[in-house]
Amino acid sequence: METSVNNNYEHRLSYLYQAIESGSLFRIQRMLNGLKPGEIAHLIEASPPQQRKIVWELVEQENEGAVLVELGDGIRASLMEEMDVEELTEAVQGLSVDDMADFLQTLPQTVIHQTLSSMDRQDRERVQEVLGFDEDTAGGLMDTQTVTVKPDVTVDVVLRYLRRQKDLPSHLDRLFVVNNDNIYQGSISLVTLLTHQPDEAVQDIMDENSTVIHAATPSQQIALIFEDRDLVSAPVVEEETQRLLGRITIDDVVDVIREEAEQSVKSMAGLNEDDELFAPVLTSARRRAVWLGTNLLTAFMAAWVIGQFETTINSAIALAALMGVIPSMGGIAGSQTLTLVVRGIALGQVGKTNTRSLFLKEIMVGLLNGLVWALVVFAVSAFVFKEPSIGIVVAIAMLLNLIAAPIAGVTLPVALKKMGIDPALAGSVLLTTVTDIIGYAAVLGLAALSLPYWKSLFG
Amino acid sequence: METSVNNNYEHRLSYLYQAIESGSLFRIQRMLNGLKPGEIAHLIEASPPQQRKIVWELVEQENEGAVLVELGDGIRASLMEEMDVEELTEAVQGLSVDDMADFLQTLPQTVIHQTLSSMDRQDRERVQEVLGFDEDTAGGLMDTQTVTVKPDVTVDVVLRYLRRQKDLPSHLDRLFVVNNDNIYQGSISLVTLLTHQPDEAVQDIMDENSTVIHAATPSQQIALIFEDRDLVSAPVVEEETQRLLGRITIDDVVDVIREEAEQSVKSMAGLNEDDELFAPVLTSARRRAVWLGTNLLTAFMAAWVIGQFETTINSAIALAALMGVIPSMGGIAGSQTLTLVVRGIALGQVGKTNTRSLFLKEIMVGLLNGLVWALVVFAVSAFVFKEPSIGIVVAIAMLLNLIAAPIAGVTLPVALKKMGIDPALAGSVLLTTVTDIIGYAAVLGLAALSLPYWKSLFG
Numbered sequence: 001m002e003t004s005v006n007n008n009y010e011h012r013l014s015y016l017y018q019a020i021e022s023g024s025l026f027r028i029q030r031m032l033n034g035l036k037p038g039e040i041a042h043l044i045e046a047s048p049p050q051q052r053k054i055v056w057e058l059v060e061q062e063n064e065g066a067v068l069v070e071l072g073d074g075i076r077a078s079l080m081e082e083m084d085v086e087e088l089t090e091a092v093q094g095l096s097v098d099d100m101a102d103f104l105q106t107l108p109q110t111v112i113h114q115t116l117s118s119m120d121r122q123d124r125e126r127v128q129e130v131l132g133f134d135e136d137t138a139g140g141l142m143d144t145q146t147v148t149v150k151p152d153v154t155v156d157v158v159l160r161y162l163r164r165q166k167d168l169p170s171h172l173d174r175l176f177v178v179n180n181d182n183i184y185q186g187s188i189s190l191v192t193l194l195t196h197q198p199d200e201a202v203q204d205i206m207d208e209n210s211t212v213i214h215a216a217t218p219s220q221q222i223a224l225i226f227e228d229r230d231l232v233s234a235p236v237v238e239e240e241t242q243r244l245l246g247r248i249t250i251d252d253v254v255d256v257i258r259e260e261a262e263q264s265v266k267s268m269a270g271l272n273e274d275d276e277l278f279a280p281v282l283t284s285a286r287r288r289a290v291w292l293g294t295n296l297l298t299a300f301m302a303a304w305v306i307g308q309f310e311t312t313i314n315s316a317i318a319l320a321a322l323m324g325v326i327p328s329m330g331g332i333a334g335s336q337t338l339t340l341v342v343r344g345i346a347l348g349q350v351g352k353t354n355t356r357s358l359f360l361k362e363i364m365v366g367l368l369n370g371l372v373w374a375l376v377v378f379a380v381s382a383f384v385f386k387e388p389s390i391g392i393v394v395a396i397a398m399l400l401n402l403i404a405a406p407i408a409g410v411t412l413p414v415a416l417k418k419m420g421i422d423p424a425l426a427g428s429v430l431l432t433t434v435t436d437i438i439g440y441a442a443v444l445g446l447a448a449l450s451l452p453y454w455k456s457l458f459g
Numbered sequence: 460m461e462t463s464v465n466n467n468y469e470h471r472l473s474y475l476y477q478a479i480e481s482g483s484l485f486r487i488q489r490m491l492n493g494l495k496p497g498e499i500a501h502l503i504e505a506s507p508p509q510q511r512k513i514v515w516e517l518v519e520q521e522n523e524g525a526v527l528v529e530l531g532d533g534i535r536a537s538l539m540e541e542m543d544v545e546e547l548t549e550a551v552q553g554l555s556v557d558d559m560a561d562f563l564q565t566l567p568q569t570v571i572h573q574t575l576s577s578m579d580r581q582d583r584e585r586v587q588e589v590l591g592f593d594e595d596t597a598g599g600l601m602d603t604q605t606v607t608v609k610p611d612v613t614v615d616v617v618l619r620y621l622r623r624q625k626d627l628p629s630h631l632d633r634l635f636v637v638n639n640d641n642i643y644q645g646s647i648s649l650v651t652l653l654t655h656q657p658d659e660a661v662q663d664i665m666d667e668n669s670t671v672i673h674a675a676t677p678s679q680q681i682a683l684i685f686e687d688r689d690l691v692s693a694p695v696v697e698e699e700t701q702r703l704l705g706r707i708t709i710d711d712v713v714d715v716i717r718e719e720a721e722q723s724v725k726s727m728a729g730l731n732e733d734d735e736l737f738a739p740v741l742t743s744a745r746r747r748a749v750w751l752g753t754n755l756l757t758a759f760m761a762a763w764v765i766g767q768f769e770t771t772i773n774s775a776i777a778l779a780a781l782m783g784v785i786p787s788m789g790g791i792a793g794s795q796t797l798t799l800v801v802r803g804i805a806l807g808q809v810g811k812t813n814t815r816s817l818f819l820k821e822i823m824v825g826l827l828n829g830l831v832w833a834l835v836v837f838a839v840s841a842f843v844f845k846e847p848s849i850g851i852v853v854a855i856a857m858l859l860n861l862i863a864a865p866i867a868g869v870t871l872p873v874a875l876k877k878m879g880i881d882p883a884l885a886g887s888v889l890l891t892t893v894t895d896i897i898g899y900a901a902v903l904g905l906a907a908l909s910l911p912y913w914k915s916l917f918g
Contacts, residue, residue, distance in 0.1 A: 009680070009683060036687055036688045036689075038686060038687030038688060038689065039687040039688070041687075042683070042687055070687075159653060162650075162653045162654055163653065163654050163655070163656070165654060168650050168654065170689065171632075171689070171691060172650055173630075173632060173649075173691070190632075190649045190650070190653065191621075191627050191631055191649070193653070194618060194621045194622065194649065194652070194653075195621055195622050195624060195627065196622070197622070220805065220807075221468070221807065224468060224501070224806065224807055226713070227497060227713055227714075227717065228495055228497030228498040228500075228501055228529075229495050229497060229498070230495075230497065230629065230630070230710040232630060232632070232691055232709065250691065250709050250713075251689040253713075254685070254686055254709075254712075254713060254716065255686075257713065257716055257717060257720070258686065258716060258720070260805065261716075261717070261720030261721070261723075261724070262720070263883070264720075264724055264801065264802065264805060264883050265720070265723055265724050265727065267881065267883035267887075268724065268727065268794075268797075268798060268801070268883055268887055324783050327783075335727075338727075339727060342723065342727070343723065346679065346719065346723060347683065348679075348680065348683055422726065424722070424723050424726035424727055428726075428727055
């Protein structure tokens, strides 16, 4: 029987890292064999690049496709880059039609071609049907493998038919009733089948009012329908004809809900949906640079507004106008890191086993962004505001704060969690305090200490 | 058969408001009768207070409990305040044990007492068992109504037993196999029952490795387990004895995932989990004041840091130190509104039908918070920093920006959505720009125009 240890994600992670450190690949392999694809994907997402690679190489070939499907888009793409056409074609085999369709869309043309031509005609047509729909609609989400019965048969016939099936689809809670033209008539749940007499006809006991989803319904709306109606599966039909096309199951809907929510959390913090805990430093730095750059632009606009009132502030105007940029850039960088770490904690992907790796990665990202934006802010100060001395001060402060901010973004939520305080709420407040104070102290401290010297150099 | 119109949330909302405006209560009632409790809850959450009240009064009494269960905590509490003990007791009847337990914990003692004493002994004991667990654990989430079979019976006996049942629990995808002491042995899915021969024994075909959840498992971890293993239902057992206590179903897990994600989005923006689109103005204003107050405190700490470098900035120090407070407060207030509106759009709760109500509400909240924080910032400027003139300028700018910010928070995402741009991502950038520019322009513009006058008054 399942033991409690296997249900604890943090415990599983630390077991994995111990095994990797002691070089016991056999123990890792045995552990991976006992996990579902979704759980393996979860472990991979929670691992720094090196461990990630080891785990991925130990995944059995027949499971590779199923694990890839469960991974976030960013990680999946990076793992797939390392695979050749043969390996990819192999990985796609054995996936269900809806998973395969999702997956094929991200593959190179040669792989799509090879995969499709290696399938039997019925499967190929099914995959092509799903590929014809937008992936964010019911048509793109659905599995075309359905179990259908005719309205005039009896319960007994249905039961005998089911008993002959070897391979029923997952999450089968209801059969769909269709006429000879495959037009949807209603559905009959397994519970209804089990609780009615063998001689009753399907059409007398089927549910004609069960929820039907049109092929073009957007996935977000499907999620709301499943949520509000507590569905496990629902038929997908062509809108005009009511022809049955496939079915959608709750497991795919749960993925839609989770992805949509994650994307929303991330984009509010200016993160891209592909941003993940252990994305490569360069990729992370480049993605976050977009948001930092936009913020710098708005800060310069604010500085311009401040500049319009020169007589009011009357002196040291450039410093006063530019110093606000430092804490605000730190706030942005820090809250992006904070968002990833807080979500990682919520999803069981951040624990003491990987905090250090995360820490190092974030320092690198901070350093890269710090260098870039220090240069930019220096250039603008020196050439637009004609204040090279202040530019140097502001640039050094920028670098310091952009390194300090992600460090605070990792350590604050981890520390708060240890103290039993909700890192999502308290983290943002504390982070802003830290980035504001370090930011202002850096820019003004440097100004006090070194501005006269720079002025003596540049005049 | 279900028509497409009923699946479109925005269409449903505008139909509702038209019916309310034309006073056609009968049409509303007919519409509500065709909806599931979750859908009615969704409509109520998307409605401003007045419409909310009308819809709630038209919900049939027998559905009231089920709708209350589906509502967010904040709205539920406000609706329940208007109900007397009899109505509440009535509403609780007919709920499943897990829903009832969730619900009872939020009710006054007299209602709990009356409800429990009006139930038969078996149900009462079940509810009390669930009430004994923390509501955020498997024990608190579970339904105690389970369908169990003994390991030594045959498929045929199980099928005949099921056929005699009138009232099987929802989401029944598997039966639990227990011995005579109610110790969990394994599970058998309906599909297995349907595809095996009648004379096979349960113990030969049951799944002994299916996932088991311990009563103390936190709900967030349950969500991960259901997600990673694609479960529809799972048994809850006592950890030491493996005694079967109840079952958890995917519909409750979906609620956990959604709530957890919503709470995370909200708390990153400093919103309380009870904050909702149409919460009463005073409640919203008070809740958001906490975050604004904290931000002001950190801003004053930053101002103190700036003050340490007085010789560097050398003049107009107080204005330079305090002016940064205005855009940052506007940023906080605006992004809170933005977060609510962006999530409302994502969940189909914000459309052109209710934008105006939302707009008015947010202006009121902004006005209230603006007045409070204008006073505070004036008091601190005048009495701590000894700058009453600058205090007046900063206070007026604060009021203006705290009214402008929520207006931007509503209009930006709605406008972006109309233009087909993701309001979550673009909204945050634009909002910061708006609140920064209005903030700095207000504080410096007012200073330029009126500071000499205030100085002549206060010296």
